[in-house]
Amino acid sequence: MRILYVVGTRPNLVKTAPVIAALRARVPAGRHAIVHTGQHYDRLMSEIFLEQLGVPAPDHMLEVGSGSHAQQTARVMERLEPVLEEERPDLVMVPGDVNSTAAAALTAAKLQIPVAHIEAGLRSFDRTMPEELNRIVTDQLSAQLYIHSPEANDNLHAEGVPAERIHLVGNTMIDTLVALEPRFRAAGAAARLGVARGSFVLVTLHRPALVDGPLLAETIGRLAALARELPVVFPVHPRTRAMMESLDAEHPGLLLCEPLGYLDFLSLLADSAAVLTDSGGIQEETTYLGIPCFTLRANTERPITITAGTNTLLGLDPAAIDRIPSALAQRRPGKPDPPPLWDGQASQRIADIVAA
Numbered sequence: 255m256r257i258l259y260v261v262g263t264r265p266n267l268v269k270t271a272p273v274i275a276a277l278r279a280r281v282p283a284g285r286h287a288i289v290h291t292g293q294h295y296d297r298l299m300s301e302i303f304l305e306q307l308g309v310p311a312p313d314h315m316l317e318v319g320s321g322s323h324a325q326q327t328a329r330v331m332e333r334l335e336p337v338l339e340e341e342r343p344d345l346v347m348v349p350g351d352v353n354s355t356a357a358a359a360l361t362a363a364k365l366q367i368p369v370a371h372i373e374a375g376l377r378s379f380d381r382t383m384p385e386e387l388n389r390i391v392t393d394q395l396s397a398q399l400y401i402h403s404p405e406a407n408d409n410l411h412a413e414g415v416p417a418e419r420i421h422l423v424g425n426t427m428i429d430t431l432v433a434l435e436p437r438f439r440a441a442g443a444a445a446r447l448g449v450a451r452g453s454f455v456l457v458t459l460h461r462p463a464l465v466d467g468p469l470l471a472e473t474i475g476r477l478a479a480l481a482r483e484l485p486v487v488f489p490v491h492p493r494t495r496a497m498m499e500s501l502d503a504e505h506p507g508l509l510l511c512e513p514l515g516y517l518d519f520l521s522l523l524a525d526s527a528a529v530l531t532d533s534g535g536i537q538e539e540t541t542y543l544g545i546p547c548f549t550l551r552a553n554t555e556r557p558i559t560i561t562a563g564t565n566t567l568l569g570l571d572p573a574a575i576d577r578i579p580s581a582l583a584q585r586r587p588g589k590p591d592p593p594p595l596w597d598g599q600a601s602q603r604i605a606d607i608v609a610a
């Protein structure tokens with residue numbers, strides 16, 4: 255059996271690493287080829303994740319880099335096609351919803367190579383989000399769709415995806431978190447940044463709807479106000495850093511830092527009082543860890559994180575940041591259970607299906 259895994263961005267690596275490990279163990283005589291598209295390329299956005307997650311060095315680096323959506327997607331397709339012709343895989347595995355995901359799925363499907371999609375079926379029902387278009391395209395082209403929550407099943411049925419293609423396996427991102435838990439619990443990132451455990455708000459923001467327009471300046475102002483009540487730690491994504499530099503905004507009281515490696519990031523997440531984010535994956539990681547999460551978006555493709563009791567959708571409204579201290583004061587103590595099958599075994603279930 256020949257399997258080819260396509261990764262391109264930081265979250266792709268987190269979702270795919272345990273699947274590669276499970277399938278390498280299950281099918282040791284198979285070919286397991288890793289393609290890195292190079293959509294993310296900075297050391298702190300890519301290499302450090304490969305190292306910390308124990309992903310073997312990619313067999314093919316496409317080095318597509320940054321660009322417009324069409325440029326990035328087209329470059330992945332142009333550069334992946336000859337790799338697929340050389341590798342002749344039986345299955346192409348793609349994770350998540352980034353441009354590399356949709357581009358790889360389309361390239362493989364056109365060569366009649368079956369596509370397997372990790373984290374299928376999520377929908378925000380907001381087609382202004384580039385990721386939503388990537389999800390719809392990838393799911394339509396996939397032969398195997400691995401889902402992590404029941405609503406994904408409903409979404410895929412509504413789009414006419416045959417039931418026999420859909421497999422509820424659990425959450426591979428949580429597999430990685432579970433596997434790394436002893437290491438990130440010992441990492442002590444909060445102490446290195448000089449903040450006390452359980453005392454601070456961790457912030458991540460990178461979506462174009464928030465950071466590429468006028469909302470960013472207002473968000474920074476509201477965060478500075480929040481920092482007068484609670485320390486605010488903010489590892490800054492490159493897209494956001496570029497926009498903040500162009501704004502030349504003041505950010506008094508905010509603890510800004512470079513993007514963090516995964517162990518340090520999870521260490522901070524686990525030790526935070528709350529998280530403010532527009533990320534998808536962080537809504538899931540906080541749900542598993544039982545950390546209150548405030549999502550600065552109009553919608554979420556991960557409603558299970560809201561019903562689980564950890565995630566609050568603030569809307570795409572920086573003024574809502576002001577509500578965080580009172581919302582935290584009113585929270586009931588106790589850690590809700592994570593959703594079923596978010597148990598560290600999702601990749602093993604995928605390996606069972608692929609190797610059957």
Ligand code: UD1
Binds near residue numbers: 294320492496
């Ligand atoms: C991409 C995904 C998004 C995902 C996010 C995770 C798409 C459409 N977007 O967004 O869904 O949540 O990754 O981080 O696929 N840059 C660097 N160094 C890097 C990578 C990017 O400096 O290693 C800068 C460049 O200026 C680039 C910008 O960040 O233009 C945006 O990068 P891009 O990959 O287009 O999108 P992300 O915002 O990272």
